[in-house]
Amino acid sequence: MSQLGKDFRLSQIINADSKRQVCVALDHSPAIGPCEGLIDPVKTIETICAGKPDTLFTHFGNIKKAMPILAANRLPFLLSISTATTKSVDPARVYLVDTVEHALEIGACGVSMRIFVGAPYDYEMIQNLSKVALECERYGMPLMAMMYPYGEDNMLNPSYLKHAARIGAELGADIVKTYYTGNPDTFREVTESCPAPIVMSGGPKADEPIDFLNMVKGALDGGAMGIAVGRNVWQSKQPVKMLQAVNMVVHENMDPQVAFEKTF
Numbered sequence: 001m002s003q004l005g006k007d008f009r010l011s012q013i014i015n016a017d018s019k020r021q022v023c024v025a026l027d028h029s030p031a032i033g034p035c036e037g038l039i040d041p042v043k044t045i046e047t048i049c050a051g052k053p054d055t056l057f058t059h060f061g062n063i064k065k066a067m068p069i070l071a072a073n074r075l076p077f078l079l080s081i082s083t084a085t086t087k088s089v090d091p092a093r094v095y096l097v098d099t100v101e102h103a104l105e106i107g108a109c110g111v112s113m114r115i116f117v118g119a120p121y122d123y124e125m126i127q128n129l130s131k132v133a134l135e136c137e138r139y140g141m142p143l144m145a146m147m148y149p150y151g152e153d154n155m156l157n158p159s160y161l162k163h164a165a166r167i168g169a170e171l172g173a174d175i176v177k178t179y180y181t182g183n184p185d186t187f188r189e190v191t192e193s194c195p196a197p198i199v200m201s202g203g204p205k206a207d208e209p210i211d212f213l214n215m216v217k218g219a220l221d222g223g224a225m226g227i228a229v230g231r232n233v234w235q236s237k238q239p240v241k242m243l244q245a246v247n248m249v250v251h252e253n254m255d256p257q258v259a260f261e262k263t264f
Contacts, residue, residue: 010110017251023055023078023144023199024048030083036235048234049073055075055078055109055110057078057079059083060102079110080098081099081103084114090121092119094121099135100139104141117160117163118154130172147164147165148164158186158187166193176198177201178198186222190223191222209232210256213246216229
C-alpha cells in the first residue's frame with residue numbers, strides 16, 4: 001500500500017497539467033555557507049512562494065522556521081537529508097543528516113539527497129542511496145537523487161552523466177537531478193538512458209535571465225521533466241519574476257524570449 005502514498009505525494013510535487021516540475025533548491029548553505037540570497041532563508045522562502053513553484057527542498061531547520069509560510073501557501077516540500085561542506089578535509093564526502101521517517105513525520109512530500117559519482121567515498125554515498133531508496137519504498141516517500149559526476153572535467157560529459165543518472169534510477173530514485181550538458185541532443189542521451197524522469201540542475205547563476213531561460217528550454221527539448229533551480233532564482237534581482245518566467249517555459253512551453261518579455 002505504500003505505493004499509494006508515493007503516488008499521491010508525487011502528484012503534489014509535479015504539475016498535474018504539464019506533467020513537469022519546477023522545483024527550487026535551497027540546500028546550499030550547509031555546503032558553502034551563508035550566501036547571497038540565502039542570508040535569511042525564511043524570507044527567501046516567502047519570496048519564492050510568491051513565484052508559485054511546484055515544490056522546494058531544503059533542510060529541517062529551514063522547514064521548521066518556514067512551516068507557517070509553507071502551510072499558508074500550500075507549497076509542498078521535500079526534505080533534504082544529506083549534505084557536505086566545503087570546510088571539510090573532503091568536501092565531496094556527502095553524509096546523511098536526516099531520515100525518511102522524519103520526513104514523513106513533518107509532512108514532506110519527498111526527500112532529496114546528493115551523490116558524487118567517482119568521488120573518493122562514492123561507495124559510501126551509493127550505499128546510503130540504496131538504503132534510503134528502500135526506506136522510501138517502505139514509507140511511500142518519493143526520492144529525488146541528485147546524481148553528479150565528480151570532477152570538473154566530467155561534470156558536463158554525457159558519458160559520465162548517463163552513468164551517474166542510471167545509478168540513481170536503478171537504485172530506486174523516483175526523480176533524478178543532474179547537470180545539463182549544454183546541448184539538447186547530448187542531454188537527450190542522458191534522459192533516454194535513464195528509466196527515471198530527470199530534472200535539470202540549475203547550476204551557477206547565469207549572466208542574464210534570458211541565458212538561463214534558454215538553458216531551461218534546451219534541457220526540456222533534451223527530454224528533461226523539469227528544473228531544480230536555486231541561485232538563478234534567489235540570487236536574481238527579481239526572483240519572483242524569474243520564477244514566473246521559468247514556470248512559463250516549463251509548464252506552458254513558452255519561448256524563452258516571450259516569457260522574458262512577459263515578466264521582466
